[in-house]
Amino acid sequence: MAADAYTGQKRRKQTPWSVRLGDAFASRMIAVGGIGTIAAILLVVLVLLGTALPLLKSPSFDAWRTFETPAYTYVGVDETGALLWGMDAAGNIDVRNLIDGSQLAAFPLPAAGDATVTCTSISIARSTLALGFSDGSFRVAQVGFETRLYSPAQVPTGVTVNADQRAQPVGDAVYQWLDRSSVRETRLAAVTWSPPRSLGDAPLLALDYVGGASGRLAQTTTDHVLAIVGEELVAAKLVAKQSRPAKKVVETLTVARCPLLARNQSGRPVSIALLNGNNQAVVGWEGGTLDRFSLVDGEPKFAESQQAVVGAGRITAMAPLLARQTLLCGLDNGQLQGWMVVRRETAAADEDGYRLALAREVKIGERPLVSVASSEQTHVAVTGDDQGNTALVYMSTNRLLNTRRSPLDEPSTSKTDSPAGSSVDSPAAGALKPPAVSLDHNGTTLIVSTDNAVSLAAFDIGYPEASLRSYFGKVWYEGHTEPKYIWQSSSGTEKAEIKLSLMPLVFGTLKATVYAMIISVPLAILAAIYTSEFLSPSTRGRVKPVIELMASLPSVVLGYIAALVIAPYLQEHLLAVLMGLMVVPLTFVAAGNLWNLLPVDWIVRLQPFRLLAMGVCLPLAVLMSVKMAEPVERWFFDGSLVLWLGSDRGSATGGWMLLLLPLLSVAVCLFFYGPLAERTRQLAIARTPQRYAILTILRFVFATVLVVGLAWAIGSALSMVGLDLRGNLFDSYQDRNALLVGGALGFCVIPIIYTISDDALQAVPSQLRSASLGCGATPWQTTMRVVVPSAMSGLFSAVMIGLGRAVGETMVVLMAAGNTPVMEWNPFNGFRTLSATLATELPEAAKGSTHFRTLFLAALLLFFLTLIANTFAEYVRIRFRKRASQL
Numbered sequence: 001m002a003a004d005a006y007t008g009q010k011r012r013k014q015t016p017w018s019v020r021l022g023d024a025f026a027s028r029m030i031a032v033g034g035i036g037t038i039a040a041i042l043l044v045v046l047v048l049l050g051t052a053l054p055l056l057k058s059p060s061f062d063a064w065r066t067f068e069t070p071a072y073t074y075v076g077v078d079e080t081g082a083l084l085w086g087m088d089a090a091g092n093i094d095v096r097n098l099i100d101g102s103q104l105a106a107f108p109l110p111a112a113g114d115a116t117v118t119c120t121s122i123s124i125a126r127s128t129l130a131l132g133f134s135d136g137s138f139r140v141a142q143v144g145f146e147t148r149l150y151s152p153a154q155v156p157t158g159v160t161v162n163a164d165q166r167a168q169p170v171g172d173a174v175y176q177w178l179d180r181s182s183v184r185e186t187r188l189a190a191v192t193w194s195p196p197r198s199l200g201d202a203p204l205l206a207l208d209y210v211g212g213a214s215g216r217l218a219q220t221t222t223d224h225v226l227a228i229v230g231e232e233l234v235a236a237k238l239v240a241k242q243s244r245p246a247k248k249v250v251e252t253l254t255v256a257r258c259p260l261l262a263r264n265q266s267g268r269p270v271s272i273a274l275l276n277g278n279n280q281a282v283v284g285w286e287g288g289t290l291d292r293f294s295l296v297d298g299e300p301k302f303a304e305s306q307q308a309v310v311g312a313g314r315i316t317a318m319a320p321l322l323a324r325q326t327l328l329c330g331l332d333n334g335q336l337q338g339w340m341v342v343r344r345e346t347a348a349a350d351e352d353g354y355r356l357a358l359a360r361e362v363k364i365g366e367r368p369l370v371s372v373a374s375s376e377q378t379h380v381a382v383t384g385d386d387q388g389n390t391a392l393v394y395m396s397t398n399r400l401l402n403t404r405r406s407p408l409d410e411p412s413t414s415k416t417d418s419p420a421g422s423s424v425d426s427p428a429a430g431a432l433k434p435p436a437v438s439l440d441h442n443g444t445t446l447i448v449s450t451d452n453a454v455s456l457a458a459f460d461i462g463y464p465e466a467s468l469r470s471y472f473g474k475v476w477y478e479g480h481t482e483p484k485y486i487w488q489s490s491s492g493t494e495k496a497e498i499k500l501s502l503m504p505l506v507f508g509t510l511k512a513t514v515y516a517m518i519i520s521v522p523l524a525i526l527a528a529i530y531t532s533e534f535l536s537p538s539t540r541g542r543v544k545p546v547i548e549l550m551a552s553l554p555s556v557v558l559g560y561i562a563a564l565v566i567a568p569y570l571q572e573h574l575l576a577v578l579m580g581l582m583v584v585p586l587t588f589v590a591a592g593n594l595w596n597l598l599p600v601d602w603i604v605r606l607q608p609f610r611l612l613a614m615g616v617c618l619p620l621a622v623l624m625s626v627k628m629a630e631p632v633e634r635w636f637f638d639g640s641l642v643l644w645l646g647s648d649r650g651s652a653t654g655g656w657m658l659l660l661l662p663l664l665s666v667a668v669c670l671f672f673y674g675p676l677a678e679r680t681r682q683l684a685i686a687r688t689p690q691r692y693a694i695l696t697i698l699r700f701v702f703a704t705v706l707v708v709g710l711a712w713a714i715g716s717a718l719s720m721v722g723l724d725l726r727g728n729l730f731d732s733y734q735d736r737n738a739l740l741v742g743g744a745l746g747f748c749v750i751p752i753i754y755t756i757s758d759d760a761l762q763a764v765p766s767q768l769r770s771a772s773l774g775c776g777a778t779p780w781q782t783t784m785r786v787v788v789p790s791a792m793s794g795l796f797s798a799v800m801i802g803l804g805r806a807v808g809e810t811m812v813v814l815m816a817a818g819n820t821p822v823m824e825w826n827p828f829n830g831f832r833t834l835s836a837t838l839a840t841e842l843p844e845a846a847k848g849s850t851h852f853r854t855l856f857l858a859a860l861l862l863f864f865l866t867l868i869a870n871t872f873a874e875y876v877r878i879r880f881r882k883r884a885s886q887l
């Protein structure tokens with residue numbers, strides 16, 4: 001419908017369909033884009049949660065399988081889960097299949113004359129058996145399995161394994177159908193006992209044997225033996241050397257003796273153990289005493305005694321943990337202890353520099369723990385009490401993973417399904433001894449044995465290394481003298497503990513952010529204030545795009561420049577750079593005061609050249625810093641600040657001055673522009689500009705001398721009383737450090753903070769400026785008391801957005817931070833951030849492992865850190881905006 005307009009032309013009252021279509025399309029696309037962005041963020045969070053949540057999973061057990069067997073002292077299962085072997089108290093070994101429990105082979109102990117077995121020992125890997133005899137000798141045997149793969153056409157006669165029948169025992173082996181093209185044969189290798197080796201004439205009461213490393217290229221192996229022979233502790237080394245021409249093995253047994261304590265020990269020895277690379281020996285007595293002997297010099301020497309049990313308690317079981325750095329002690333009150341040999345902080349003349357420390361303690365139950373064993377794969381221990389209750393414990397974090405009751409103490413017989421579908425009677429518990437517990441080679445099957453039966457239960461261990469304590473609490477790791485926060489996801493050996501504390505990564509992220517914000521926030525905001533309020537519009541139009549262009553530089557380029565160009569220069573001219581941080585602003589302040597000495601008409605004429613004059617001050621300040629650095633280093637830092645940081649030479653005064661100079665400078669500035677501000681204003685009114693300029697210069701010189709003098713006096717006094725920042729806030733210098741990252745990361749953040757701050761200042765209504773100037777305020781007073789408070793919400797948003805950029809930055813910290821996960825505020829050493837850890841370790845982490853999922857947890861933590869920062873920023877911004885709206 002059309003109508004006449006005042007021009008006399010026809011006009012439409014309806015919007016054209018093309019405009020309506022465009023508006024509808026644009027609104028829909030905006031809605032889709034917004035919803036899509038939110039959905040994408042939620043999807044990322046769901047992926048992170050989905051990968052990290054399995055870390056909370058607890059171990060899950062399958063049903064028990066029970067088999068009737070003789071009374072075994074030790075039990076083991078092969079890696080494939082097909083064979084069960086056991087050794088009885090007389091040293092005889094037999095092999096059974098895990099299909100129906102029938103015997104496949106037997107290996108009797110060779111005749112030992114009149115000698116009888118008095119003690120036994122088994123390695124943590126359950127592959128080396130050692131027997132001690134009543135005549136003072138010992139024998140050793142290796143338990144290993146042989147496997148062979150066959151194609152279906154090569155299967156031996158009598159084997160009918162197929163896809164329906166998954167496993168079949170034939171002769172002394174078990175055959176398992178793997179897939180359509182292969183069958184696996186598993187049997188126990190022939191057990192051969194070593195000849196008897198004598199350690200003395202008295203019976204062996206306790207024995208521990210640690211085999212040496214051997215391989216195809218090894219020519220010499222050294223085995224360590226620890227035994228109690230009569231009333232002596234015996235440490236022996238068995239060196240086997242293979243001669244190349246004749247391939248003959250020559251063995252040499254070296255024996256060293258040490259008397260046990262002369263005082264009477266309460267009870268009998270429970271067990272003995274070699275620890276810390278076979279350099280320490282611990283004897284555990286039933287009465288609750290642990291005696292440590294040093295083997296560092298090859299001779300056993302008594303070192304100390306520790307009481308593991310208070311009162312009338314007893315030690316009922318002992319065993320070393322995986323890496324033989326921790327000794328497990330089970331007590332009669334259901335407590336499981338972990339003792340470690342650690343270095344003493346200070347050692348007396350008669351001490352060896354080590355001590356036994358109770359590093360781990362877990363309450364399992366109320367019944368005595370009669371059996372303790374270690375996993376071969378992780379620092380998981382398994383315990384069994386005298387009523388058949390078993391428990392899995394992750395010793396590094398004192399975490400009780402799961403408890404499970406064994407069926408062997410049930411009063412009535414029961415039947416459980418075997419893998420092949422057969423069933424085996426579970427014996428009655430009336431005559432059963434307390435069960436012994438162990439784990440298979442893979443650490444996925446719990447084994448419980450008693451007088452006439454063995455029970456097995458497969459389980460999924462989950463992720464025992466993952467817990468709140470391991471991620472955010474201090475953990476006492478093996479090889480350390482106290483609990484610490486440590487991130488060390490890989491190590492040189494599988495026996496080392498995995499250390500996944502997220503605290504060093506969070507600390508490194510905060511450290512990088514703090515140093516970057518200290519450098520970037522003052523520069524960016526002051527630059528925005530200057531260009532917005534004091535620079536001419538034409539010059540501002542040229543300066544602002546140049547600063548914003550800094551944001552286009554790739555962070556990887558900045559990190560490369562920082563690591564390879566700036567880092568060597570910073571190390572060579574460290575003090576000059578630090579002095580420049582104070583000399584440069586002091587030079588600008590001095591130049592501003594000297595500028596005011598010029599006549600008023602000159603100041604007006606030279607106003608367009610003020611920025612050029614400031615540009616001349618910068619190289620002058622840099623030159624002054626470089627020239628002053630050498631004598632200052634000679635006076636206060638023994639000639640070199642870098643060497644001074646990593647030593648105790650020279651005086652501590654210089655270090656205190658480095659800390660006190662900026663703090664005192666800020667304090668003096670606040671004093672002059674706070675309590676003395678009104679007095680300064682009155683002096684300015686009462687004097688001519690030139691006389692006030694002279695007074696300002698004198699005040700500047702006085703404040704500078706006062707700050708330097710106070711810093712030197714306080715630093716000298718603190719140094720005289722023995723206080724030194726080295727080893728605390730300051731430490732040895734590293735070329736990749738927080739100061740370097742702060743500068744490079746600050747360069748990345750400055751454009752963002754500057755641009756948003758400048759826009760926020762420009763958004764302040766000009767009427768407020770005019771009103772303030774009209775009331776007689778100076779431009780500086782107008783800026784600081786009217787413009788800045790009005791734009792505070794925007795300035796705070798700029799700072800928080802810059803903080804978010806600094807928290808999530810990856811390449812700069814990856815290349816310039818050194819990637820050392822330490823927790824120190826020292827500006828001269830490195831650190832590791834969450835983002836850098838994700839970039840370096842995620843591509844190499846095994847999928848589905850604890851390390852892999854922990855990295856996703858770290859990514860989720862980084863996401864929540866930025867979310868919390870942004871939420872807090874928005875809350876504060878709204879508060880500032882409400883206050884500004886009331887102006």
